[in-house]
Amino acid sequence: MANIAPATAAPAPDEPLAAPSADTQMLTHVEVHWHEGAREDWFKFGKPVASRIIDRHVRTESYAPEQVFALVRWAANEHGTIRSSLDIVRTVARGEAYTTLAQVDPGGDILLAVSGWPKVAQVFRLIDAIEATGIDPCVVAPDHWRHVHNRLAIAAKPRAYKPERHLAWLARWRIIA
16 A cells, blocks of 8 residues: 555554654655634644744654644634634655645645534544554544545544454554555
């Protein structure tokens, strides 16, 4: 599968991530803004390898290749909410194809993208259900996030991500990697 990196690119999903070397890995930088009540960006999940505060309203978090994070973006004006979105993104390695995404440099493999508060809230509930089983959403099978994206796009109910599915994903990842 094209989305699985060789064993040298990243540790197995259940192993701790070592600090990346600037020579060997390309980091993905995500800029988040926080202006209370006007524009609020945050991560629903993700494990950055570095973080940098730009000013009191902006910070950048950096991710190594093959990491997965969920970026939530919300904005409002005097009339109420004008934007709410959630993107689940897998970071890419040097030379790998990617899709550009606002605030994500250089971009990534977009596994799930929803907009509108009802869909964002629905994905929050799915993430919470995964966490309730003891599974870290950062290591969920990328195909599951794609499945959720596709099912929500047609207003259908996505399948639950169960521990059995996760064990199958880890076994597959070890064989491919």
